[in-house]
Amino acid sequence: xxxxxxxxxxxxxxxxxxxxxxxxxMQVWDYRKNGGCQSxxxxxxxxxxxxxxxVAARIGIPxxxxxxxxxxxxxxxxxxxxxxQKGITPNPCVDCNSRVKFKELRDRAESLGCGIVATGHYAxxxxxxxxxxxxxxxxxxxxxxxxxxxxxYEQLAKTIFPVxxxxxxxxxxxxxxxxxxxxxxxxxxDICFVSGSLSDFLVKLGTPKKRGKFISRAxxxxxEHDGVHNFTVGQRRGLNIGGSSEPLYVLELDISSNNxxxxxxxxxxxxxxxxxxxxxIAPEITSVVESEExxxxxxxxxxxxxxxxxxxxxxxxxxxTVKVIFxxxxxxxxxxxxxxxxxxxxxxxxxxxxIVRDQECQYLIDAPKSELKKIA
Amino acid sequence: xxxxxxxxxxxANATYGISPELLDYLSEVLPNLLNPSSIHIGGQKARAxxxxxxxxxxxxxxxxxxxRVIFTSxxxxxxxxxxxxxxxxxxxxxxxxxxxxxxxxxxxxxxQECFDLLIKHGWRGESLSPIGEKQIVITRFIEKLQxxxxxxxxxxxxxxxxxxxxxxxxxxxxxxxxxxxLIHCDAVQALxxxxxxxxxxxxxxxxxxxxxxxxxxxxxxxxxxxDLEITPLIRGGAQERGLRAGTENIAGILSLSWIIERxxxxxxxxxxxxxxxxxxxxALLSQNIPELEINTNLSDALPxxxxxxxxxxxxGDLVVALDLKGIAISSGAACSSGKPEPSRVLLAMGNSIEMxxxxxxxxxxxxxxxxxxxxxxxxxVECIKLLRRSVVPTVNEKAIFNG
Numbered sequence: 001x002x003x004x005x006x007x008x009x010x011x012x013x014x015x016x017x018x019x020x021x022x023x024x025x026m027q028v029w030d031y032r033k034n035g036g037c038q039s040x041x042x043x044x045x046x047x048x049x050x051x052x053x054x055v056a057a058r059i060g061i062p063x064x065x066x067x068x069x070x071x072x073x074x075x076x077x078x079x080x081x082x083x084x085q086k087g088i089t090p091n092p093c094v095d096c097n098s099r100v101k102f103k104e105l106r107d108r109a110e111s112l113g114c115g116i117v118a119t120g121h122y123a124x125x126x127x128x129x130x131x132x133x134x135x136x137x138x139x140x141x142x143x144x145x146x147x148x149x150x151x152x153y154e155q156l157a158k159t160i161f162p163v164x165x166x167x168x169x170x171x172x173x174x175x176x177x178x179x180x181x182x183x184x185x186x187x188x189x190d191i192c193f194v195s196g197s198l199s200d201f202l203v204k205l206g207t208p209k210k211r212g213k214f215i216s217r218a219x220x221x222x223x224e225h226d227g228v229h230n231f232t233v234g235q236r237r238g239l240n241i242g243g244s245s246e247p248l249y250v251l252e253l254d255i256s257s258n259n260x261x262x263x264x265x266x267x268x269x270x271x272x273x274x275x276x277x278x279x280x281i282a283p284e285i286t287s288v289v290e291s292e293e294x295x296x297x298x299x300x301x302x303x304x305x306x307x308x309x310x311x312x313x314x315x316x317x318x319x320x321t322v323k324v325i326f327x328x329x330x331x332x333x334x335x336x337x338x339x340x341x342x343x344x345x346x347x348x349x350x351x352x353x354x355i356v357r358d359q360e361c362q363y364l365i366d367a368p369k370s371e372l373k374k375i376a
Numbered sequence: 377x378x379x380x381x382x383x384x385x386x387x388a389n390a391t392y393g394i395s396p397e398l399l400d401y402l403s404e405v406l407p408n409l410l411n412p413s414s415i416h417i418g419g420q421k422a423r424a425x426x427x428x429x430x431x432x433x434x435x436x437x438x439x440x441x442x443x444r445v446i447f448t449s450x451x452x453x454x455x456x457x458x459x460x461x462x463x464x465x466x467x468x469x470x471x472x473x474x475x476x477x478x479x480x481x482x483x484x485x486x487x488q489e490c491f492d493l494l495i496k497h498g499w500r501g502e503s504l505s506p507i508g509e510k511q512i513v514i515t516r517f518i519e520k521l522q523x524x525x526x527x528x529x530x531x532x533x534x535x536x537x538x539x540x541x542x543x544x545x546x547x548x549x550x551x552x553x554x555x556x557x558l559i560h561c562d563a564v565q566a567l568x569x570x571x572x573x574x575x576x577x578x579x580x581x582x583x584x585x586x587x588x589x590x591x592x593x594x595x596x597x598x599x600x601x602x603d604l605e606i607t608p609l610i611r612g613g614a615q616e617r618g619l620r621a622g623t624e625n626i627a628g629i630l631s632l633s634w635i636i637e638r639x640x641x642x643x644x645x646x647x648x649x650x651x652x653x654x655x656x657x658x659a660l661l662s663q664n665i666p667e668l669e670i671n672t673n674l675s676d677a678l679p680x681x682x683x684x685x686x687x688x689x690x691x692g693d694l695v696v697a698l699d700l701k702g703i704a705i706s707s708g709a710a711c712s713s714g715k716p717e718p719s720r721v722l723l724a725m726g727n728s729i730e731m732x733x734x735x736x737x738x739x740x741x742x743x744x745x746x747x748x749x750x751x752x753x754x755x756x757v758e759c760i761k762l763l764r765r766s767v768v769p770t771v772n773e774k775a776i777f778n779g
Contacts (some may be wrong), residue, residue, distance in 0.1 A: 053714065062699065064714070065713055065714035066696075066715070108693065111763045111765065112696060112700055112762070113697075113700065
């Protein structure tokens with residue numbers, strides 16, 4: 001229970017369905033130790049816990065606050081900061097789900113005799129003859145299945161997403177009807193542990209502020225910036241580069257030279273890219289991955305959270321690497337972000353992984369196919 | 377008979393719990409009572425019962441008729457009253473930097489924070505450890521006693537560990553060495569668990585709390601030696617001799633006399649019951665948890681309190697696990713967000729954070745029957761097993777396994 005309306009209603013629905021529910025808030029960040037939090041844009045602040053507590057009392061379930069600071073710092077925040085220092089854009093929500101909420105929290109729940117973890121995520125878990133499937137939420141605009149690709153198949157049977165089959169409007173309505181204090185609460189935006197500027201946060205945690213250059217692909221110097229960590233691939237705003245008739249976009253972050261490579265929109269689009277740190281949820285894919293031939297499959301791929309998904313072909317380079325080839329128009333992709341693969345009807349999550357820079361896969365691109373079989 | 381949903385209060389030091397019979401008594405008596413300061417009969421009845429409570433309390437704590445009983449909203453108020461306001465005149469105002477105090481390092485925050493404020497107002501002073509062999513503790517305090525030590529405060533027994541401190545002997549020694557030192561004793565945890573005697577204890581002011589003995593929360597008392605001049609805390613009325621104006625908390629005060637009468641009738645029996653159950657719990661826990669460590673100084677502790685450490689188990693997790701099975705214990709206070717924190721007291725005693733984060737307090741009521749004690753221990757052992765199976769240490773692993 002984050003203190004938001006989604007998890008409030010999720011808890012309420014479980015209770016109404018007769019489950020023995022226990023409400024838990026994860027304290028992942030100690031606001032007292034970190035200069036207090038005035039911003040309402042974050043979540044899990046002390047005020048949010050008060051809301052969660054009131055909702056739990058209203059619903060009639062026990063409520064506890066668990067200390068997750070060490071775990072969260074290690075699994076989410078450290079990785080987050082390290083990504084920026086490597087010049088890639090992290091996705092902390094994916095890490096939190098995979099490594100904290102559905103791992104550590106699940107372990108703790110089980111030690112308390114609670115076999116199921118439920119959250120207010122907009123996603124669905126369906127039980128069919130084929131087993132369990134992770135589906136997009138009904139409310140496409142709010143769908144969070146993208147952030148959940150890291151769940152293990154075995155966990156699906158022990159996970160419930162009570163609000164995934166509702167629209168946000170319906171959720172708020174339920175909250176109002178039941179008199180929950182969070183019914184009209186604004187959504188939390190951005191990253192839950194960053195209040196204030198991201199740049200300041202990163203610098204405070206040790207990211208050096210190194211000035212560098214904006215350069216074009218051709219090597220022409222176009223301006224200066226004050227830290228590679230301030231940019232992400234595809235970014236247009238905040239570049240402050242004059243002298244160009246067309247808007248410029250960040251194409252690449254070069255940590256070694258401390259340069260940010262910028263270019264025109266047309267240069268952004270990629271036709272193919274590589275994905276690693278794969279996690280497969282759909283059992284039919286696991287058998288493909290395990291097999292000798294590993295034939296290509298056709299999927300819908302979503303490459304960022306605000307992306308509807310687009311048809312692509314997956315080419316299995318080896319067990320841990322997949323090449324994604326867009327079948328229609330090319331797309332801008334950000335190394336570090338998640339690429340999530342859905343069934344061709346764009347409904348069911350097959351799995352996903354992390355988009356990597358071409359350089360990381362260079363040896364695979366260069367190696368002859370016969371050698372690849374040996375590596376695999 | 378003993379179902380999983382049976383709830384047991386093994387957190388008596390947080391609050392003793394309210395008997396349904398107390399509520400029966402109050403619903404009988406309260407409707408006939410009006411404002412105790414009024415002239416009419418409704419007021420007179422109320423006034424009489426309140427004054428009666430003063431006598432009941434005095435008699436129970438061994439204070440003579442002349443000792444003043446000032447009813448407050450609880451112990452925190454009584455402590456603030458005693459240390460910040462009450463002795464204002466006696467210590468010649470609060471802004472003289474030559475004033476010195478002594479207190480212990482294990483006091484309740486409502487005592488500690490008063491001393492923090494006194495320091496801001498120019499007082500000097502020290503917080504000394506009350507732990508150790510009696511004579512050593514007494515010497516430790518006496519050594520620091522100065523001619524301008526205006527105030528000394530030492531609690532009778534600690535709420536978290538149950539340890540009893542050498543208050544009577546120390547107070548006697550202090551008065552001998554420096555007659556002008558005002559002595560305050562927070563006896564909150566002692567009331568109803570130990571034989572209190574205000575007269576022989578030798579303190580000038582004593583703090584008591586109602587709900588720790590089974591009265592309603594929201595009532596406490598500051599007992600003051602008869603000839604000590606006290607500055608009012610709340611002005612604007614004649615109640616409590618003008619020292620604490622405001623219409624009295626009749627329900628609370630009556631609940632205090634009701635519970636004291638009850639306790640008096642069977643005091644020794646209660647103490648015996650507590651002692652039996654505590655010994656049983658200790659024996660069973662030690663048998664089933666060989667690595668158990670006992671933090672309480674069992675040779676001189678409250679009859680109902682055991683503070684223990686279970687290596688490898690986070691106390692916050694154990695408290696939750698037990699709560700879900702109907703057993704209430706505690707592990708030190710929660711912080712404002714609700715996240716469990718290690719016991720301040722254990723830390724102040726010099727223990728490591730790891731140790732404090734693995735320690736819990738079991739404090740029973742006299743009502744815990746032996747079969748309930750066994751039931752509770754079974755649940756504790758069961759929860760520990762479950763927690764151990766999926767131990768995901770978030771505390772520094774090395775520290776735990778290296779002791």
